[in-house]
Amino acid sequence: MINQKSITISYTEFEGRDHLNESELLLCESAVNSAKKAYCPYSKFSVGAAVLLESGDIVTGNNQENAAYPSGLCAERVALFYAGAQYGNIAPKTMAIAALIDGELTDNPVTPCGACRQVFAEIENRYHKPFSIFLIGKEKIIKIDNSVDLLPLAFKLSEC
Numbered sequence: 661m662i663n664q665k666s667i668t669i670s671y672t673e674f675e676g677r678d679h680l681n682e683s684e685l686l687l688c689e690s691a692v693n694s695a696k697k698a699y700c701p702y703s704k705f706s707v708g709a710a711v712l713l714e715s716g717d718i719v720t721g722n723n724q725e726n727a728a729y730p731s732g733l734c735a736e737r738v739a740l741f742y743a744g745a746q747y748g749n750i751a752p753k754t755m756a757i758a759a760l761i762d763g764e765l766t767d768n769p770v771t772p773c774g775a776c777r778q779v780f781a782e783i784e785n786r787y788h789k790p791f792s793i794f795l796i797g798k799e800k801i802i803k804i805d806n807s808v809d810l811l812p813l814a815f816k817l818s819e820c
Contacts, residue, residue, distance in 0.1 A: 669809040674801040680794075684754070687712050688796050690720055691756035692765060698722035698735065706760040707770070709735040711743050713750045719743045736776040740783055751787035755807070756794040769795030769802050772810065780807035781814030 677685060687710050695708025700723055707723040721738030736757060743752060759770040772780070772793075784790050790806040808814060 667812045669804070669812070671805070671809070672803040674803065675799075677801065680801070683712070684756075684794065687718060687754060687756040688758065688794055688801070690718050691758040691794075691796060692760070694720035694722045694735065694739075695758050695760045696763070698760075699724050701725060702727070702729075704761065706763075707735040708758050708760075709739040710756045711739045711752045712754040713743060713747055714753050715747065715750045717747065717750070719746070734773060734776050736772050737779050740779060744783075751789050752783060752791040754792045754794070756796060758796040765796065765798045767798045769797040769800065771795060774811070777807075777811035778814055781811050781816070784808055785816060 674680065677688065680688065690710035691708045693708065694710060695706040698706035698708060700706050702725050708720065709722070710718055710720045712718050719739055719742050721742055722735045723732065724738060725732040736755065739755070740752065743750070757770065757772065759766045784807060790808065793804045793807050795802040795804070804810060
């Protein structure tokens with residue numbers, strides 16, 4: 661027997677920041693400000709991430725490159741791993757991601773790499789809670805309500 665199935669995701673697209681609430685705006689601004697501090701001498705592609713924890717704390721991260729590629733780390737994982745190390749059992753609620761080229765926000769939002777998507781799935785599994793993601797660009801902002809929508813068939817050791 662053969663069963664063909666499909667996977668779909670839904671997301672919200674905002675034209676500008678006018679439709680975001682104050683908390684979402686602060687998170688997006690935190691991601692942009694964090695991108696400005698990225699260490700990216702090789703790619704010249706600055707990425708910042710900001711994570712709102714259930715406690716109300718915001719932690720940030722930015723990409724950290726290294727000449728011994730791939731020893732660097734993406735902004736998303738820097739922020740999430742810092743949150744896990746410093747805030748232990750407090751789950752992430754929302755993440756915002758922004759990218760800059762030559763100090764300017766990219767026109768369209770950038771999406772996380774596959775490794776970051778797998779980390780998102782692990783974090784959601786760890787805390788048994790989804791978290792949403794805002795992908796920020798000049799032209800638009802995309803909101804994904806559940807981070808595992810970015811990696812629908814994520815690897816789970818418990819399923820092996």
